[in-house]
Amino acid sequence: MILTVTPNPSLDRTYEVPSLDRGEVIRATGERMDPGGKGVNVSRAVAAAGQRTVAVLPLGGAPGALVADLLDKQGIEVAPVPVAGATRSNIALAEADGVLTKINAPGPELSEAERELLLETVRQQSGDAAWIACCGSLPRGLAPSWYAELVARTHAAGARIALDTSGPALLEALRERPDVVKPNAEELAGAVGRPLATVGDAVKAAEELRAMGARAVLASLGADGQLLVSEEGAWFGSARVDTVRSNVGAGDSSLAGFLIAGGSGPDALASAVAHGAAAVQLPGSVMPTPGDLDPAAVTVTAEVPVDRVLKEPVS
Numbered sequence: 001m002i003l004t005v006t007p008n009p010s011l012d013r014t015y016e017v018p019s020l021d022r023g024e025v026i027r028a029t030g031e032r033m034d035p036g037g038k039g040v041n042v043s044r045a046v047a048a049a050g051q052r053t054v055a056v057l058p059l060g061g062a063p064g065a066l067v068a069d070l071l072d073k074q075g076i077e078v079a080p081v082p083v084a085g086a087t088r089s090n091i092a093l094a095e096a097d098g099v100l101t102k103i104n105a106p107g108p109e110l111s112e113a114e115r116e117l118l119l120e121t122v123r124q125q126s127g128d129a130a131w132i133a134c135c136g137s138l139p140r141g142l143a144p145s146w147y148a149e150l151v152a153r154t155h156a157a158g159a160r161i162a163l164d165t166s167g168p169a170l171l172e173a174l175r176e177r178p179d180v181v182k183p184n185a186e187e188l189a190g191a192v193g194r195p196l197a198t199v200g201d202a203v204k205a206a207e208e209l210r211a212m213g214a215r216a217v218l219a220s221l222g223a224d225g226q227l228l229v230s231e232e233g234a235w236f237g238s239a240r241v242d243t244v245r246s247n248v249g250a251g252d253s254s255l256a257g258f259l260i261a262g263g264s265g266p267d268a269l270a271s272a273v274a275h276g277a278a279a280v281q282l283p284g285s286v287m288p289t290p291g292d293l294d295p296a297a298v299t300v301t302a303e304v305p306v307d308r309v310l311k312e313p314v315s
Contacts, residue, residue, distance in 0.1 A: 001054060002043070002132075002259055002260070003054050003055075003126050003129040003131070003133070004042045004053060004056065004134075005039050005118075005133070005134040005135070005150070006038065006039030006056070006135060007110075007118065008058075008088070008107045008137050008139040009035065009036060009039075009040050009057040009064075009088075009136075010063075010067075010087065011035065011063040011067050011088070012034045012035070012036030012090045012091075013031065013091050014091075014092040014093075014094060014248060014283075014284035014285060015028040015091070015094065016028060016095075016284070017093055017095055020093055020101055030283060032284040032285070035071050037057065037135070038135035038164055038252050039056075040055055040067075040071070041287065042259075043256075044074060044252075044285075045249070045255075045256030045275060045288070048074075048289050049256065049260055049290060053076055054079055054125050054129075055079065056081065056121050057078070057080065058082075058083040058139070059082065060083040060084060060086050060108055061085070061087060062086070063086055063087040064080075079121055079124075079125045083114045084111070084114075085108020086108060088105035088108070090102065090103060090105055094283070098245065100248060106140065107140070108140070109139065110140070110141035111141060112141075114141070115142055119150060122154075123153065126154070129159055131263055132154055132159055133161075134162070134165070135164040135252065135255070137165065137166075138165070138169055144167070144169045144171075146169070147163060147170075147172065150173075151173050151177070160179045160263065161178050161179055162180040162182065162255060162258075163178040163180070163182070164181070164255055166183065166190060170183070170187070171191060171212070174209065174212040175212075176213065177213045177214070177215055178213070179215050179263070180215065180216045180218055180263060181214045182217075182218045182219070182220070182254075182258075183209075183220075184219070185220065185222060185314045188202060188206065188209070189314040191205070191209060192204075192209070195315045196310060197309060197313045198306065198308060198309055198310060199307075200304075200306030202227055202310075203229060203234055203304060206219055215231070216228065216230035216231075217229045217230070218254075218272060220254060220276065221310060223311045224310050224312070226254065226273050226276065228265075228266070228269040228272075230264065235266045235301065237269045237272070239274060239277035239294070239298045240277075241277050241297075243281055245280065246284055246285070247279075247280050248285040249279060250276045250280045253276055253278070253279035253288060254272040254275050256275060256287075257274060266302070269300050273298045274294065274295050274298050275293065278292040278293050278294065
């Protein structure tokens with residue numbers, strides 16, 4: 001079982017539009033409504049793969065009830081933490097050329113009691129978890145040190161934890177040595193305070209995160225592929241992608257694929273790349289099923305192309 005923790009979940013509405021013309025009436029060609037938040041997406045991807053998952057998340061108001069209902073219909077066990085504020089609603093506009101525009105609401109502010117209840121619910125639900133995946137931004141009311149506290153409690157209970165967040169929350173959590181952190185290129189650059197122009201730059205940044213405490217770094221480099229750096233070594237993975245429809249949740253699908261395959265080594269990286277590549281070829285935040293995966297399109301190598309210039313460099 002993979003347990004996910006989403007401190008700031010959302011109700012996500014995705015509209016497919018021909019193009020985004022500011023100030024004009026835009027007619028959508030397709031629409032979806034999904035439960036959102038990075039940890040929620042990991043649970044959705046795990047469930048789509050036919051594996052058991054439990055989602056811990058604070059829920060409030062009508063949007064929160066709808067999120068719980070949508071997750072239940074997808075076969076995901078929900079461990080809700082009732083909160084006074086309403087769960088946030090987000091909007092994504094997916095253009096035909098693959099460009100995505102997102103409008104994310106701030107979400108409710110959690111009280112001290114709600115903060116502690118969230119931690120306690122994770123403890124109660126984590127007894128038989130192979131991995132705990134803690135993902136996304138922190139809502140108002142949770143200090144940047146909240147993830148660090150969660151990592152410490154998880155390790156004290158003997159469980160493994162994967163962390164996908166950014167900024168101060170990531171940096172503070174590193175001191176508690178999370179088993180895996182999963183930044184994208186922008187988050188990786190932000191963590192080390194310098195731009196990334198090549199795959200080699202990303203490798204060096206990942207090694208710095210390991211020096212700061214991360215036991216392994218799974219870095220998403222957008223169209224260039226993914227990078228895994230751990231004490232066992234470094235590997236680079238990429239996949240052929242025919243058509244990009246939406247990158248919403250692609251990184252979360254990658255993390256799910258990585259954890260499903262054991263959470264370490266080149267085979268897990270190959271699974272992460274396959275899940276991410278499949279996700280970007282699906283509409284909205286649809287998560288891939290095993291039938292959507294194309295393992296033959298994936299390449300993983302220990303000969304990391306350090307001199308390769310990133311297609312999407314981070315300044």
